[in-house]
Amino acid sequence: MLEMLLTLFLVSSIILISVPHIPEYRHSSTEDELKNLSYLYQGAQMNALAKNQSFTVFMNYDKQTVEVRNRERHLVSHYSLTACRLEDYGLKQFTYRNNGDTSAFGTVYLSCDKDSVKFIFQILKGRFRIES
Template structure:
């Protein structure tokens, strides 16, 4: 008898599950709609910048795996980054609603076969209305981004 009672109370009913899911959906909708337009665009711009960083980190790991150098070309006023692999294969990274701004100290970055960068410097890229500074660290072989103040 005890075994039959325990079996009846093991799981949620479909109605309870739908109720919980509808409440979660409602709270999610309310939290998204509470963001004003500028906050949404800031979040969207930041995700585009982080996506570019992840693409560059992928290229760094590809250079290590293939034991070939990879060169990134950043041309001022362009909305794309040219990627040259081992001086043969040229591909393009398109910057969605992005444009490369005035680069004061660099426009070419080379990642060698060990994943190290050839120089230290910064590149400014504007996504939508937000300006980001991409900082390449030669001693760490890494990249970080900073959101610039207007």
């Protein structure tokens, strides 16, 4: 009985010490937004490879959305930006071909809080990197 109380005391103490240090989740944070955009681009590329058809990614600067459409121009997926803002210059659209390559290369510019973030797409490789 004493051992059980001692164990309960230790576990309670550890929980009380660690709970204040758990980071607070911030809804619509810049980091989450960049991850979501990254997943959207990767998802479009994986769809192109899996379905063996091309998918076009559009950056809509007026609505602040990124849209993925298939060959028939039907909307496959889209993401509305909340924490960041698409800048009017840079890459406006590109296509993931059925082999996963991109039809264009360039940069998608975002302004997140006071930072400038760039999604840089490599020539024909279908790969991108994020710079801030």
